[in-house]
Amino acid sequence: MKKGFLLITILGLAFNSHAQLLKKIQRKVEDRVEKSVDGILNGQDKENTSSSGVGVSGAATAGPKTSGTFEILTKSEPFVSGNRLLFEDSLNYDTPGRMAKYWQTNSTGRVVEIGGAPGKWLQLADHASYQLDTLLQLPKKFTLEFDLLTRADKAGDLRDIDFGFSKNNSTRQYIYGVSNETNVYTSLKYNYQVVTTSSHNTNNESRIEFPLDNYANAIMHVSMAIDGDRMQIYIDDHKVLDAIVLDPNAPKHFFITTDNYRNNASAFISNLRIHGFN
Numbered sequence: 001m002k003k004g005f006l007l008i009t010i011l012g013l014a015f016n017s018h019a020q021l022l023k024k025i026q027r028k029v030e031d032r033v034e035k036s037v038d039g040i041l042n043g044q045d046k047e048n049t050s051s052s053g054v055g056v057s058g059a060a061t062a063g064p065k066t067s068g069t070f071e072i073l074t075k076s077e078p079f080v081s082g083n084r085l086l087f088e089d090s091l092n093y094d095t096p097g098r099m100a101k102y103w104q105t106n107s108t109g110r111v112v113e114i115g116g117a118p119g120k121w122l123q124l125a126d127h128a129s130y131q132l133d134t135l136l137q138l139p140k141k142f143t144l145e146f147d148l149l150t151r152a153d154k155a156g157d158l159r160d161i162d163f164g165f166s167k168n169n170s171t172r173q174y175i176y177g178v179s180n181e182t183n184v185y186t187s188l189k190y191n192y193q194v195v196t197t198s199s200h201n202t203n204n205e206s207r208i209e210f211p212l213d214n215y216a217n218a219i220m221h222v223s224m225a226i227d228g229d230r231m232q233i234y235i236d237d238h239k240v241l242d243a244i245v246l247d248p249n250a251p252k253h254f255f256i257t258t259d260n261y262r263n264n265a266s267a268f269i270s271n272l273r274i275h276g277f278n
Contacts, residue, residue: 079223079234082143082275087136089272091120104133106171114268117149117219121268124161129175129257130269131166138252139276144224146272152265155190155216159259161267162187163222164197165252175257183252184245186233188212197233199245208240226252 089102094111100122103109107128111120124130152158162177164185177185177198184199190212197206223234228248233241246252254274258267 076239078237079143079225079232079239081145081223081273082141082277084276084278085273086138086142086276087132087134087272087274089132091122091270094120096120102133103130104171105130106174112268114149114151117268119270121149121270124256124258124267124269126261127174127258129171129173129255131169131171131175131253131255132272135169136274138226138274140248141227141277143226143275144254144273146222147270148220148222149268149270150215150217150220150266151268152216152261153263155213157262157265158188158190158216158267159262160187160189160191161256161258163254163256165246166255167251167253169253171255175255177257182255183247183250184231185255186241190215195233195235195240197241197243197245199243201247201250202229202245204243204245206241206243210235210238210240 089100091100091111094100096111096113098111099105099109100111103122105125105128107125109125109128109130110123112123113120122130148161150158162175162185164177165183166175166181167183168181175182177187180200183201184197186195186197188195193209193212195208195210195212197204199205221236225232225234226246229244229246231241231243231245232239254272256269261267
């Protein structure tokens with residue numbers, strides 16, 4: 001009897017030990033599964049986090065990542081002037097008080113000297129258009145630069161100043177940018193703090209916000225680079241246009257047009273330079 005009881009006791013202990021061992025093995029398996037799942041999920045989160053820093057080129061950017069933001073590493077190409085001078089007019093040889101000899105207008109204009117601004121300037125009359133008084137044959141690739149000086153209580157008093165290329169070299173009438181006589185024109189809309197460009201060659205329209213309020217009493221340097229059908233425009237060092245807007249075979253005659261000034265505002269142009277490329 002005692003031997004039978006002892007045998008039953010030994011078997012019970014063995015069964016309990018086996019059961020506990022099975023539970024330990026089960027817990028270890030469960031722990032490993034949970035860790036594997038967590039690792040997979042964490043791996044996906046890291047992958048998503050690293051891909052959130054994709055820049056313009058499609059490659060992940062280096063450095064700390066901020067949710068919903070990215071850093072543009074590529075800067076705009078700078079303006080590069082042509083290396084062969086085709087035309088230049090700094091007005092140095094013009095008589096103050098008279099119209100500039102290399103310019104024509106449908107209105108009036110006069111060369112002036114302005115305190116605080118070096119050199120001489122052609123004063124652009126209210127609601128008037130100006131073109132070069134020469135039939136300059138421009139190549140398909142060239143650059144054009146000029147300085148625009150303004151005097152105003154506030155920039156909005158200048159309203160709009162337009163410049164671009166027309167199909168002919170005639171200022172018998174006011175040149176409206178929207179006219180079919182123009183190839184392309186850019187409008188400095190001081191009222192709205194935007195720069196727009198419209199093309200009658202390609203029907204391209206562009207609009208970019210720009211702090212024109214900073215130019216109520218300042219000199220603005222405008223640079224234009226033309227290469228076939230593409231035109232780039234810079235205001236100082238800031239690119240405001242890079243688009244296909246021209247017919248390479250169409251005639252191009254530079255013009256600049258003013259709007260109706262308010263509160264005795266004024267605009268002036270000088271230092272026009274046109275360069276080609278060898």
